[in-house]
Amino acid sequence: MEAGTLLAKLTERGIAVEVDGPDLVVRPGSRLTDADRAAIRSHKADLLAALKADQERTATGHLEYLGRLAQAPGGPMPTLPTMKIGAGDVTAGMMLIRICRENSVGLRLDPDGTLVVESHGRAWRALVDDLERHVDEVAQLIEAGWCPFDA
Structure with a gap:
């Protein structure tokens, strides 16, 4: 088999x-x-x-999509990309949190405010790079208790 x-x-x-x-x-x-x-x-x-x-195909597809969102003619957009889905706005940080949750990559904030990625071998370098680029927004969303499956 x-x-x-x-x-x-x-x-x-x-x-x-x-x-x-x-x-x-x-x-x-x-x-x-x-x-x-x-x-x-x-x-x-x-x-x-x-x-x-x-996992790599899924991550690559998500990250290519995020890359397209983050690019504008002449280079990266000066602010986080936002798009409309249904009734709400979705930002790169929201997409990253959802990708992590869908792939069993844990995200949490330490008491000192440090964003911790608990990947257990599941995180891809490109995903970690994107998390680092959007760390402030991701941390704010986690601190606020935002859940991708509630949105």
Whole structure:
């Protein structure tokens, strides 16, 4: 069985498979059969490669989109890009928080106000670079309790 087929079968049964550094996290484990466990073990390298490639494609698509938002003729816009979606405005900081949440990359503020990225191997250099560029807005949104799934 190929990695893609195995992932599809697990997903159909409501089983999520995620990358955590060099490991796979499978939830809920209670739904796995012994055959599932054996297949996951025997295809671990292929599963990791397929999931990491999917993460990179997703991140690249999000970041290319953010890059297009942030560019104007003659160079970057002087203020954060804002676009209309439905009834509200969405900024680059909001998009970055949503990308992080969708990819299990944790964001929190330390008591001293430092933005901490808890990636567990899931953050991509380009994502971290964008977070650094928009750190003040991201920190303000987190401090205000903004949740991308409420917007």
